[in-house]
Amino acid sequence: MKAKTQALLLEKMMQKHHSHHICEIALPDLIIKKSSLYQLSVGDILLTGLKSLEPILVHYRLSHTPHYAKLLFLKNTSRRKVKITSIHPIQEKPLKDTKHEVLKSLFAHIEVNPFECGSMIELDDSLFDSVSLFNQNYDIKVEGKLMNAEGKIAIEITKVSI
Numbered sequence: 001m002k003a004k005t006q007a008l009l010l011e012k013m014m015q016k017h018h019s020h021h022i023c024e025i026a027l028p029d030l031i032i033k034k035s036s037l038y039q040l041s042v043g044d045i046l047l048t049g050l051k052s053l054e055p056i057l058v059h060y061r062l063s064h065t066p067h068y069a070k071l072l073f074l075k076n077t078s079r080r081k082v083k084i085t086s087i088h089p090i091q092e093k094p095l096k097d098t099k100h101e102v103l104k105s106l107f108a109h110i111e112v113n114p115f116e117c118g119s120m121i122e123l124d125d126s127l128f129d130s131v132s133l134f135n136q137n138y139d140i141k142v143e144g145k146l147m148n149a150e151g152k153i154a155i156e157i158t159k160v161s162i
Contacts, residue, residue: 021115023069024058025127027105034101037135040142040160046103046133050153053128053146055107057084059115066090069115080123087117103133103142105155131155 030048057069067089071082095102108127112119133142133155143159 021059021112022109023112023115024060024109025055025107025123026058027055027107027131030103030105030133031095031100032103034099037101037103037138037140038162040140040157042157042160044157045147045149046144046155046157047149048153048155051151053153055128057112057115057121058090059112067115069117071121074120080125082121082123084115084117084119084121087115101135101137103135106132106134130158 027048027050030046032046053073055071057071058066059069060066067087069084069087072085074081074083107130110121110123110127112121128146130143130145133144134140139162141161142157144155144157147154147156
């Protein structure tokens with residue numbers, strides 16, 4: 001086998017093999033009234049109830065059960081570094097209240113290697129510029145940006161797709 005052919009085959013093989021875990025940076029689920037879900041419009045503000053930015057890292061391919069990791073922002077660093085402090089399985093609990101729906105959020109997809117407690121991850125500040133919200137039961141997608149409302153984290157809606 002020629003060296004060039006061997007190199008091309010090796011390149012194809014490595015493209016199929018992923019050594020990094022693809023994860024989503026998200027916020028905890030938001031609960032909203034069903035009646036308000038279709039009334040969302042540009043300029044609306046959704047209160048998250050969070051006093052500070054507490055994103056989670058969601059990984060869907062770890063042993064066929066989705067897991068999420070709690071992140072800790074490290075201080076005194078030039079770039080935003082976070083540390084995975086704990087990993088928990090996601091237990092989807094159906095809402096007992098039929099008047100409310102769950103909105104899931106997504107900032108971005110990132111590669112993490114390895115996905116385990118104590119791992120350090122560098123994040124760009126641009127990851128938190130916009131957030132996408134969606135509901136799996138209804139075909140609603142909302143885009144927004146983070147803001148501070150009365151000392152708590154909120155999301156200002158910039159685009160609504162129904």
